Amino acid sequence: MEPNNNWKNKFNNPDKNFVPSDKVWDSIDQTISYRRKKKRFVFLLLFVGLFSIISIGGYTTFVNSDKVKITNNKNNTSNTNKTTPNEVNDSSNKSLHENEKITHKNHNNKDSIKLVNNNKKSLFKSENTIGFKSKKTDNHKIASVNKQEESYYSKKHNQPITKPINSSHISFASNKDSFISCQLNPLGLEFYKFDISGELLKRKSKKNKNQVKEQFITWGIKPVAGINILKPPYKNHPLEANNPNYKQNIKIGYSYGFQISAEVTPKLWVYTGLTVNHYKYDIKNISIDEQEPLSLEKFININTNTFISQQMLNNFANGTNQLDLQYKLEFYEIPLMASYNILNKRNKKLKLNAEAGFSFFFQKNNSINLTNQEQTLPAGELNFLNKNPFSIQTGLLSTYPLNNNFSIEAGSLFKYHFNLLNNVNTYSINLQLGIKYKFDY
Amino acid sequence: MRKLENSYLTEKELILSCKKNNRKAQKELYEIYKERLFLVCLKYCRNKAEAEDNLHDTFVEVFLNIKKYKFKGSFEGWLKRIAINKAISLYKNKKEINVIFYDSQLKEEEETKLSEFNDLPLQSIINAIQKLPNQYRLVFSLYYLDGYSHKEVSEKLDISISTSKSNLHRAKIHLRENLNNSSNLKKAKRGA
Numbered sequence: 001m002e003p004n005n006n007w008k009n010k011f012n013n014p015d016k017n018f019v020p021s022d023k024v025w026d027s028i029d030q031t032i033s034y035r036r037k038k039k040r041f042v043f044l045l046l047f048v049g050l051f052s053i054i055s056i057g058g059y060t061t062f063v064n065s066d067k068v069k070i071t072n073n074k075n076n077t078s079n080t081n082k083t084t085p086n087e088v089n090d091s092s093n094k095s096l097h098e099n100e101k102i103t104h105k106n107h108n109n110k111d112s113i114k115l116v117n118n119n120k121k122s123l124f125k126s127e128n129t130i131g132f133k134s135k136k137t138d139n140h141k142i143a144s145v146n147k148q149e150e151s152y153y154s155k156k157h158n159q160p161i162t163k164p165i166n167s168s169h170i171s172f173a174s175n176k177d178s179f180i181s182c183q184l185n186p187l188g189l190e191f192y193k194f195d196i197s198g199e200l201l202k203r204k205s206k207k208n209k210n211q212v213k214e215q216f217i218t219w220g221i222k223p224v225a226g227i228n229i230l231k232p233p234y235k236n237h238p239l240e241a242n243n244p245n246y247k248q249n250i251k252i253g254y255s256y257g258f259q260i261s262a263e264v265t266p267k268l269w270v271y272t273g274l275t276v277n278h279y280k281y282d283i284k285n286i287s288i289d290e291q292e293p294l295s296l297e298k299f300i301n302i303n304t305n306t307f308i309s310q311q312m313l314n315n316f317a318n319g320t321n322q323l324d325l326q327y328k329l330e331f332y333e334i335p336l337m338a339s340y341n342i343l344n345k346r347n348k349k350l351k352l353n354a355e356a357g358f359s360f361f362f363q364k365n366n367s368i369n370l371t372n373q374e375q376t377l378p379a380g381e382l383n384f385l386n387k388n389p390f391s392i393q394t395g396l397l398s399t400y401p402l403n404n405n406f407s408i409e410a411g412s413l414f415k416y417h418f419n420l421l422n423n424v425n426t427y428s429i430n431l432q433l434g435i436k437y438k439f440d441y
Numbered sequence: 442m443r444k445l446e447n448s449y450l451t452e453k454e455l456i457l458s459c460k461k462n463n464r465k466a467q468k469e470l471y472e473i474y475k476e477r478l479f480l481v482c483l484k485y486c487r488n489k490a491e492a493e494d495n496l497h498d499t500f501v502e503v504f505l506n507i508k509k510y511k512f513k514g515s516f517e518g519w520l521k522r523i524a525i526n527k528a529i530s531l532y533k534n535k536k537e538i539n540v541i542f543y544d545s546q547l548k549e550e551e552e553t554k555l556s557e558f559n560d561l562p563l564q565s566i567i568n569a570i571q572k573l574p575n576q577y578r579l580v581f582s583l584y585y586l587d588g589y590s591h592k593e594v595s596e597k598l599d600i601s602i603s604t605s606k607s608n609l610h611r612a613k614i615h616l617r618e619n620l621n622n623s624s625n626l627k628k629a630k631r632g633a
Contacts, residue, residue: 006559
């Protein structure tokens with residue numbers, strides 16, 4: 001270090017002659033308020049996203065599955081009070097023909113009806129009514145406990161025929177029969193018909209799925225490719241700073257990569273992956289003065305490459321009065337997304353999913369080239385590009401299964417980018433196509 | 442506890458208030474340190490406008506990260522380090538192509554001392570420093586004005602120690618030229 005460094009002392013003592021202008025504090029104040037608002041907004045969005053995922057997941061896992069609860073009642077003949085009125089026990093493909101009978105039980109002053117067979121399996125439906133449609137007689141048989149009477153709904157007479165209840169009369173029902181629930185309202189009896197075999201099959205498949213889930217997780221792997229449509233930069237946008245001929249044009253980039261997904265519930269999937277996003281901007285026909293030597297300092301917002309000498313610039317500019325500026329920006333993207341099935345019609349294969357989540361970006365390439373008709377010169381890089389921006393996104397995904405393992409998936413995502421450029425937020429629309437391979441592991 | 446000038450609060454109380462995002466405390470902190478930090482920014486930046494931008498970025502960074510300050514070491518030193526790092530990140534990769542042009546005119550073997558300019562007003566010194574090419578200015582300010590060693594300068598700027606030494610030497614030669622020119626100009630004006 002230099003001895004007697006008098007300059008150092010001069011700089012270390014505050015000097016009233018060197019004060020920043022008042023607008024500096026105003027600007028600091030504004031920036032901090034904006035950052036805080038942004039931070040709160042991001043936390044709010046994350047909270048809403050997490051809340052939605054937990055709510056949807058919870059609803060799917062607990063509420064939906066409560067509607068039909070599959071239990072093994074082999075030992076619960078003495079515990080009938082524990083069973084719920086809506087409980088349905090699956091007797092697999094066994095007929096409920098034999099030795100079935102309806103019993104009535106009083107608990108908490110409420111009546112319920114229970115259909116029991118010798119294997120101690122029971123089939124419930126309604127709290128106070130149950131019924132079957134007999135294929136032999138084509139009559140609906142209904143038992144109503146409240147009234148302590150049995151009703152036949154006769155097609156011939158088109159009205160219910162009621163007689164005192166006798167459980168032995170309605171003890172026969174096979175899985176070929178229909179299962180009818182009825183409700184008495186001021187307009188008369190309202191019937192709800194269920195096909196027993198259909199109900200049993202449905203519940204069996206649900207039970208099987210639950211059993212499978214205990215042992216395996218269903219995974220999916222999907223190579224994807226897509227295009228990114230970016231919000232057109234506005235006139236004073238930093239990317240347009242060097243553009244003398246501004247026109248509002250949509251900028252399109254492309255992306256490719258892969259996604260790995262896991263099934264949380266049959267309707268809810270989560271996925272992540274790695275995607276490479278390319279964005280390219282061309283600023284065309286920038287006029288240069290042939291009389292003056294070309295200087296990279298003329299271009300705004302660029303960190304220039306140090307190895308470009310004046311000689312190289314002179315050679316490049318020799319005999320040309322126009323040049324183009326090409327921005328090449330590439331990011332790795334790691335998404336964290338949830339995909340929930342919102343439309344899945346039984347006989348239609350096409351499914352529709354709603355998706356939401358966020359992505360982390362990591363800068364892969366940031367380069368700017370000068371080009372004329374003959375040559376390209378690597379000029380430098382954008383100096384305001386954020387290396388690790390972040391986005392939140394939402395969109396729709398449609399799925400069409402090709403077979404049990406493969407499906408074609410096409411989707412669109414609206415992405416809102418935070419700080420892709422320093423202090424500039426923007427959005428993009430991503431359209432992508434992929435083929436998903438599903439497997440259990 | 443250090444009592445601050447023009448403030449009823451001690452430095453620690455003010456920092457604690459700033460940690461709670463108290464805007465009045467932030468404004469007070471800014472008022473206390475703005476001149477000292479602005480001088481730091483002026484010697485690392487090319488002009489007043491860029492120095493103001495750097496000061497802005499510094500205080501934004503300070504207020505957003507003040508929770509990380511654990512009262513270890515001088516607070517002013519912490520602020521200055523942030524200001525210097527902000528300036529370095531602004532210019533580190535912005536090497537100017539006309540450096541080559543300057544280099545051809547230099548006599549590297551010339552021994553350079555700046556003590557003869559000690560009596561010059563601060564404004565003249567700042568003007569001369571600001572005219573230096575970016576890397577020369579950064580090396581000179583870090584080493585000569587802020588007391589960093591060549592090893593620390595080389596690490597901060599991603600250059601070798603020998604480059605740091607040679608940049609410092611050349612920066613001094615440039616400064617001498619700039620300062621001589623400005624003092625000659627003043628003399629000529631006085632004579633006229």
